[in-house]
Amino acid sequence: MLDFFTAMHKYSRGFTLVELLIVMAVVGILAVMAVPRFAELIDKSKEGATKGHLGNIRSAVQVYYGQNDGFYPVDNLASIVPDYLVSVPVAKTPRCARDSNAIHTGDSSTSVDGSGGWAYNNSRTDADWGRVAINCLGTDLSQHLWTEY
16 A cells, blocks of 8 residues: 555656645735836836827927917917827826826916816917926826926
8 A cells, every 4th residue: 555655656746735825925925015016117107108298299389380480379289180290199197187188278377277188378478378288286206296397
């Protein structure tokens, strides 16, 4: 009978339940440590994309300005799509406002209301006429105000 168990043990391959539980515990601990780090990286990538999109919109507005005798668009930037910009990109502002590609217009005191998307100063009498900003009243992960970009 002892020879049977010895022979069976010699040919059996695999892991014991204890070994599998230890491996699962180690993987679980690593996952708990890594998930918050990945969440922060995702937020950083969204912020970077939004800042890049802001630069693209501002460039399109400047090209419009140059080709229209020194006048910025007076609408909600619909006049720059699709000639100067394929479409209005989505502003993704983690921990601040909902993701949106809406453009809120007004003068420098009313164009930013924190509702998400973009803010555009379309008031010809305002000193900041033509300024495009991120429509968020909070801060990014670096604690800079979104409206300062």
